[in-house]
Amino acid sequence: MQYAPTTSLPASAPNGVTAGVDWASADHVCCVVDAAGKVTVRFTVEHTQAGLKELTRRLTKAGAYEVAIERGDGPVVEALPATGLTVVVISPNQVKNLRGRYGSAGNKDDRFDAFVLADTLRTDRARLRPLTPDSPATTTLRATVRARRDLVAHRVALCNQLRAHLTTAFPGAVGLFRDLDSPISMAFLARFDCQDRADWLSQRRLTAWLKSVGYCGRKDPAALLSHLKNAPRGSTGEDGTARAHATHAMLAVLTSLVEQIKTLEAQISEQLALHADAQVFTSLPRSGTVRAARLLAEIGDCRARFPDPSSLACLAGVAPSTRQSGKHKSVGFRWAVNKQLRDAICDFAADSRRANPWAAKLYDDAIARGKDHPHATRILARAWLYVIWHCWQDSAAYDPAKHGALQALLKQDQPAAA
Structure with missing residues (x-):
């Protein structure tokens, strides 16, 4: 098959004018340069709906229909193409290296970075490509899967924190079941949150409790009870009660995280099923x-x-x-990805x-x-x-x-x- 066609910028910018926007959380600096690289307009707008409208209005008034920016997502990028402007993404790492073109100091300044973006768009057009956004379905799916991944990272961190807490408060609960965030493990900690409560258990009582919560029976009750008895003893008395409150606090957050992850997974399944490219990726092994x-x-x-x-x-x-200089050649890990x-x-x-x-x-x-x-x-x-x-x-x-x-x-x- 032939490779997909590439989109490229025209040989010269419309009206001979290019713009650069250095975005930030509170405001955005814009710089417009002409065909000779001379700054014609420079202004700052606030990160508000009115500010973004002002940004596109002043760019259009200056005759700039191509804008360079350091990121390819967010409200600023969504506002620019909506008014017919072409967006070109130049990564922060590239901008950092490009500063040396215009001076040896290498200082970081928003006004200067906006100029670097605009002038690079003017001079390096053959190496740049206009931003081609994904469909709304893909953008929504990306937001959902990234949100789920963030929650999974929080779940892992909280599990590690809970495990470290239990090694002192109630060591017998660590390793009792396969996963600390599994339903059976969380149900056990909710019922037996300290050493004093676990001491009440006998094999008959543990068997009855496991049956009441619908345990799958992967581990024999006798083996579970042996694990509890052989583990170092945890805190008891008032100290055990105080530590049990911390256990319940972390357990409540962990339960909420697990539930929200399941909710996002259901949304992911629904969004994926409706996507036009779903069959391409669901057909891959595992x-x-x-x-x-x-x-x-x-x-x-x-x-x-x-x-x-x-x-x-x-x-x-x-x-x-691959890095090569003279007779030296090295192949290493790729970082800018x-x-x-x-x-x-x-x-x-x-x-x-x-x-x-x-x-x-x-x-x-x-x-x-x-x-x-x-x-x-x-x-x-x-x-x-x-x-x-x-x-x-x-x-x-x-x-x-x-x-x-x-x-x-x-x-x-x-x-x-x-």
Whole structure:
């Protein structure tokens, strides 16, 4: 297949005028330069609805129809294209390096950064691409999956805090069940929140309580009781009661987090089912619902953004960064990437090897060459992105029967098995 067409800026800016906006939380500095790089307009607007309207009005009045900015999302970016302005994103890292063009001091100043953005848009047009926003469905899905991931991070942190608290207050509860945030574990802590309450338990009483809460029976009550008896004793008396209050406080927050994560997962499932590209990502091995939604949300649905697979792999941070000077050449980790996308593709790739022989072989071969797990996972993720990119460009579901490398591997294994 042919690679997707790329969108580019015209050779010269409309009216010979370009603008740069240095955004902030309270106000935004705008600078407009002409074809010679001379500042024609410079102003500041507040981060309010009226301020954003004033921003677009003054840009249009100055004849600037192309605007450079440091980020590709947020209210400012949403306001600019709505009035017919072309937005070009120049990352903060690029702006930091570009400051040296105009002076050796390298000072950070909002007015100066707005000028750097505007002038870079004037001089480096061949290297820049206009922002092509995703569809509203993708934008909404991205917000939901990122919100869920943030809550999961809070849940993990709170579980670690609760575990550290229990090692002193009630050590027997640590490791009693598989996960501290599982329903059975939280139900146990809600009922037996301190050593004094746990001392009341006998095997018959514990068996009856487990039955009342619908425990699956993965662990025998006798083994659970033995764990409680053999663990170091926790705080008792008034000290135990005081520490139990802290246990209940953390448990209440943890319960709320778990419930809200489930609510967001239900929303993710609904949003993914309605998305036009859902079949591309849900067809991947062991992608599930949340993984498929994360991949779709982070890659997006604008095909022109990634004209070839390598551009997607570089943004995802799974392609190495090569540095060469004279006879010295080094290949290292790529830092300037979309970390959300890298986390999503690496999470998928790490688990895909359990269901896909091709993925398992790529990972095992990397480990055999001396790579550690994160490096081997990135190698596999890069290979998967080439497959995903072709499926994504064709809006086609992943079909193992059409995966040439997988089929070649399976054919090699058949004679060996015979």
